[in-house]
Amino acid sequence: MTWWCTGIRWSGGGPAIGWYAQGRGERTSPLAYGRRLAFSACGERRCQGVWRAGKRTPCPxxxxxxxxxxxxxxxxxxxxxxxxxxxxxxxxDDPRTYRVYLAWFGPGLVKVGITAEERGGVRLLEQGAVAWSWLGRGPLMAARRTEELLRAALGVPDRIAYARKRAVRTHPPPAAERAGEVAELHARAAGLGGWPESLERLGCEVVDHAEVFGLAGLPPAARVITAMVSGAAVDGTLAGAAGPDLHFADGLVVDTRLLAGWELAVPAGGTVAAAPSVEIPSGGAPAAEQDGLF
Incomplete structure (x- = not known):
């Protein structure tokens, strides 16, 4: 029975690596900072199929x-x-209740977005938001209209490239400064007119993820994996994690979206090839935009 990696999985308790095996369902392996983490890719990378309504349909x-x-x-x-x-x-026509949020990733790096209320704050962990607050809750289309209103009025985007988040998260300002920037934007948003009547406004309660991400003492991001190939390995001490990224003590960053679809195993003894990687410029290298908002 082959267990295929599904990437990082977040919960209030911290990060874990997800796995899927056809006929066996899903499971996770919790990750611990300060511990060795080593794996190599085996065989070929396979399509993960479609995840919908809490169930995975395998690729035919x-x-x-x-x-x-x-x-x-x-x-x-x-x-x-x-x-x-x-x-x-x-x-x-999604009938679920949605929430609008402000997410802070670094000084001046803030976005507005929406997520299904049933997911709670998990989406903010998945995006790598260092600090964030809810703005409102209501039907999907009301949340969408509010998102568009705030994006235009506040001059904040609804998407931020992962490379930009990665470049600033290893040296964040103090927690009070992070919270202050979120609170100031929240107050500006609350003072705007034009909010849909069906959207309930929510007060500012800033949540900070620095501890769950392990940001204290996190080494600067120096290199990032660009791909996984069969036989390539990663071996080091896990220092922290944020969004899809695993940060290692030597400055290596592994985007776990690149691990999804691989069978991963403990590296065999002897010489193994390191996974392909590139240096991260101090300003952050261009990268693909995040995959959706939810």
Whole structure:
């Protein structure tokens, strides 16, 4: 029975690596900072199929997926996934309650977004938000209109590239300064007119993720994995994690979206090839935008 990696999984208790085996379902392996973490990729990277309503539908052809892409899906499964997606605006009739939030990633690096209320703050952990606060709650379309209003009025985006987040998270300002920037934007948002009547406004309660991400003493990000290839290995001390990224004590960053779809094993003895990586410029290298908002 092969267990395929599904990338990082976040909960209030911290990060874990997710796994899937057809016929066996899903499981996770919790991660601990300050401990050795070593793995190598085996065989070929396979499509993860489609995850919908808490259930995974396997790819009917178990198609192979390139090692450099951030989404472990073949084109057919990706199309099916987006055909019924709030993030892709193909599910406007979603009856669930949604929440609007402000997320802070670094000085001047703030975004507005929405997430299903049932997910709580997990989406903010997945995005790597260092500090954040709710703004309101209500039906999907009201949340969408509020998101667009605030994005235009406050001059903040709804998407931020992971490379920009990665470049600033290892040296954040003090917690009070982070909270102050979120609170100031929250107050500006609350003072705007034009909010949909069906959206309930929520007070500012800043949540800080510095501890759960292990940011205290996190080494500067020096190199980032660009792909996983069969036989390539990563071996080091896990220093912290944020969003999809694992930060190692030697400055290496592993984007776990690149691990999804691989069978991972403990590196064999002897010489193993390191996974391909590139240096991270001090300003942060360009990277693909995050995959959706939800």
């Amino acid at each position: 052809t178990s198609a192979t997926v390139p090692g450099r892409t951030g989404r472990a899906q073949c084109p057919e499964c990706a199309r099916l996934d987006r055909s019924f997606s709030v993030a892709a605006d193909t599910r406007a």
